[in-house]
Amino acid sequence: MRWISLLVVLPLVAAVVTLIAHRLSDGGDTKYVAFLTSLVPLGVSLYVWQVPFESAGNALTNPEQAQLVERIPWFEIAGYEVEYLVALDGISMTLVLLTTLLTTTAIMSAWSSIEDREGAFYALVLFLETSLIGVFVAFDFFVFYVFWEAVLIPMYFLIALWGGERRRYAAMKFFVYTNIASLIMFVGVVALYLNANVADTSLMSLTAAVSEGALTGAFGLSADTVRLAAFVALFVGFAVKVPVVPFHTWLPDAHVQAPSPVSVLLAGVLLKMGTYALLRFNFTMLPETAAAFALPLAVIGVVSVIYGALLAMAQTDLKRIVAYSSISSMGYVIVGLTAYTQYSVGGATFQMLSHGLISGLMFMVVGVVYHKTGTREVGELSGLIGRTPLVAGVFVASAFAYMGLPGMSGFPAELFVFIGSMSSETLPYATIVVPAAMFGIVLVAGYLLFAMQRVLFGEFRVGRQRATATDGGKSKITDASFAEALPMLVLLVVIIALGIQPDIVYDMVETSTASLVELVGGA
């Protein structure tokens, strides 16, 4: 059974079915069809995870440990065999699960907010799911790149067509910015292939060639220079996606303009593409360079954490606050990766999953608040808890999850990174750098709590004016509907389950990340 291809194709089929249903039913049932069809890839991914998949190790460092491998020759170029090569390991599986879960919940959360051209909207979301799964399972560079770029297209249209006031500007900025980054990355990887003396373009061959020291110099540059140049190109290319300060400016625009369900996927999964690719390419393929530059990279991470947090504090729009806080959290992942210890790398990967779930949840909450009240300004909202207890409850829970409250997935993730990084052998001054990053996270969490407090508690008020009559606009503001509540509650349950028992996923992650530590000779 070609499980992985099935996983890639199913959302595409779902997209077509949704489009047809939209035509046939005149739009009435589109959202239900989209939701039901999106359950299929979710179900299959859960099945694959539980039954045929066995987490054995890292697919790049030990190719024979890659699971459910599929190979089909694609084309040959300049003496390189290019194959359709897909596989899974613990890291990929985790992110595939995150993708399928978030897509389904995002679709349900869109039920009440998306009313315009539903067929196209859901079809694009499902097409996005196909591309995202493809990114996480591709182990040939060209297949990877095709999916990587394919992600941009549905995202561009989702922002440009269903976004807010300045959606066209935001969509164009997102598109051009990330595409230029992709090309920089592309040039970097191709430079590696050209000098690595490999017969095919699979990521495994390249990893093996680089680690065996088969890299040669070219155009008068030494092998080390080529490696360093490639590392920088890759880092810049992926850093835009993460995003790392100072390459982050596209993110707030895109987030604020994107409709909430799309923000869920943007923060929940798209940002993880960046850290996933950093982990696969920079930190697995070029470990020596990464270890040698651990300190500057970690400093970039810390700057992202702190600067993201400070930017978040300057915002008054709830969505912008959450958007900037994502920059902060992703910076923390980078710190974990640079430390190269069992727990720091495992924790960083777990943080990708955890942050995907939590930021997805937060964007959903913000989306519901916006849908109910018509504003996202902190100053214009007050006392929501009396009118919308459920939304308020989820809001509180997600803010706590973000802070890393024990019992929620943010806790093990941040703890692992913290503990792991402190004992790092690659990262000098770890005892200063890591707590600095931790401090940034707390800063954001504190600010989130503060914003939450202002929005949820106090006298009920929506808008600039103090509500004169006690029931001014009271009847309009209702609590979350079933369709709005269910996806939030599902995510919350998963967050709590992972917080109480991280091993549900962490064991699998660790089998794949443990071998990375050996790459730099660490323990």
Place this chain on the structure above:
Amino acid sequence: MVMNTLTTSELLPLAPELAVAGAALLILVLDTFSREKRGGVAVALGFVGVAGAFGATVYHITLGTDVTLFYETLAVDSFALFFNTAILVVAALVLVSSTEYIERFYPDGSRNMTEFVVLVLFATTGMLLMSSSRSLVTAFVALELAALPSYALVGFAKKNKASVEGSMKYFLLGALTSAILLYGISLVYGTTGTFDLNGVADALAGAETFGLAGFGALLILVGFGFKIAAFPFHVWAPDAYTGAPTPIAAFLSSASKIAGFVLLFRVFTVAFPTTLNWLLAVQILAVATMTYGNFAAAVQSSVKRMLAYSSIGHAGYVLIALAVFAGADSDSAFALGAGMSHLFVYGLMNTGAFLVVALVDDYWGFGYEFKDYAGVARQVPAVGVAMAVFMFSLAGLPTGGGFLSKLAVFAGAVKSGFWWLALIGVVNSALSLYYYTRVLKWMWAEEPKEDAPAIKKKPVGIYAAIAVAALGTVVLLFAFDPVLSTATEAAEGLLGV
């Protein structure tokens, strides 16, 4: 010289050219004897001729035909046949979409549909012969055979000022460059005493000084540069494309450009040794053409002009394939093959994009500007999707064959050691996304204008042509290997690797 009579075995390899020219002559004869002007019959016959030629070309490719004809002035080899398939596909797409277009956009012209079809067929014949020419004189004659009908086609809407102006510019500059080309040929002939490409190469191989021949080669480069609309010989192109009936713009910017490239590739790789120092000229041409095309495309306000400049940019990418030439080695063959495969993919996606413009601009009458396209895709999503396929593929996103063929071109450059050419290409390619996406932004993301015309009719022919081009573009992403390997083998055959 003994005059041989023609034998069937000699004519068989020319079946594609004969089919197209035969169809044209048949249409002319029928037209003379029929009382009513029947444009439909002409288009149908023309299409049959082109389809037959395509079949014959594919048949010869499978046979592996490699012969020379007419005292070695024509070569039917895999190199020529590869390009012929691309030219014929474009010609077929243009023919299919023309009737409805002319009826709608230029009703007066529909009485002259036969002439239109015949001109397209003669131009196609000229292009097919260009790809087979292996003598400078045959090349010149074939080039003129392709060019003269083209001038007339650009000015087909003869009551339309833009059309006539475009035609006039194209004709005047074309005549001038033809003269320059001819002068170049005469200089080369004067130095070497032969028109035969291999003969020229042999003569130059022993020579010590090249002054005159080098100058001749440079002038020939100018002549071909005009045909492929390379900067700075492109000035006619934007006006001619904008003024011409849009399917003809598609024809010129795709088929005519492809034919120009065959000649360029064949003449320069076979006849002129690199010791003539033409490589530097081609490198400058490549960089200038792609950069200029890109930047000029980015500032256009008309979609059709944007496409015109984008086609100039693409000529720049393909020029890289020749700019890295180093003689009969496998790297050069690969680079050349990559350029050929890019032309093949480009033929489909560029023709498709122009046909979408033909549909939206002229057939439905939305207008030429970007802002006139506001919300078109909401009314006709299928056309919007097709345009997205063409634009993304032209920009080099991996949603169509354009990604792989561009990749092959850049890989070829890097393999030959010209990483800086590839880098300039990649940067240009990244910038190009901006203006390609702009069309899509207007089509999809903007609200339709109040006074936008209602879409009443959906022309079957134009729709079919667009669908074929879009499908082909996407399929080439998955089935790129046969194209690239065929092209590379053809290039190896030409260079004798």
